[in-house]
Amino acid sequence: MTMMDFLRRSEGTWFSQRTVHHFDAVADESGESNLIVQVLEKDDPRVQAVCEQQAIEAQSALGGAAFSWRDNLDDEDERASRAAVLVDLPDAHNPRTGKLLRNQGYVEQMPVISRYFFAEDGVLTIDTEYTNNQGQERCWFVTDYFRVRIGTVRLMSGVNLISYSSERRCLTPEAILKLQQRAAEPA
Known part of the structure; x- marks a missing residue:
């Protein structure tokens, strides 16, 4: 799988249930939230x-995705802190690995460059160095309609938090009609 394959498979709206375990004084x-992915x-x-923004030649990019998170799909509040754009820069000799440019990071709100790779079984791993x-983060599809994400954030003193998210694809009315048909x- 390539990153653009992964992003195209991820396009749409996902209902995300998340648990975060902190390893410090934070509870x-x-x-639950909705994750909206649009392929670019x-x-x-x-x-x-x-x-x-990252001083990278744009012709080396294959595309990317715009992400946004909402507490509720009826909520029209699109805050910049709940949105990001990432860009795929695959390695020339191995399209299963590469860099992701991101206009703002998830952990620290700053532009960031991550490294990614896909394992043989399709599991995506993204490593990011912040300041x-x-x-x-590791992410994989269980089916086309269900995926899992696991993340860790480490400070110099060790692991700070671990997160687990299960995500179910929200079907569009058109997709529901096709399934009914x-x-x-x-038989």
Whole structure:
């Protein structure tokens, strides 16, 4: 799998249930949100802007994705802190590895460059070095409609938190209609 394959498979809206375990004085937390993923082609102005922000030649990008998180899909509050654009820069000799440019990081709100690789079984691992932290996220599809993400954030003193998210794809009305039509077909 390549990053653009992964992003295209991720496109859409996901219902995410998350648990975060802190290894310091902060209380553990859990919650639900909606993750919205939109694939961006390489000529999208947002891809170009992230490349420019990171001083990277835009022609080396294959595309990317825009992400946003909402507590509720009816909530129209699109805060910048709950959104990000990432850009795929695959390695020339191995398209299963590469760099991700991101206009702002998840752990620290700053532009960041991560390294990624796909294992033989399709599990994606993303490693990110921030100014004061290190982050690692692993993500994989159980089915086309269900995926899992696990993340760790480490400070110099050790692991600070671990997160687990299970994500279910939200079906569009068109997809539901297609499923209904398929179910009504004679076997």
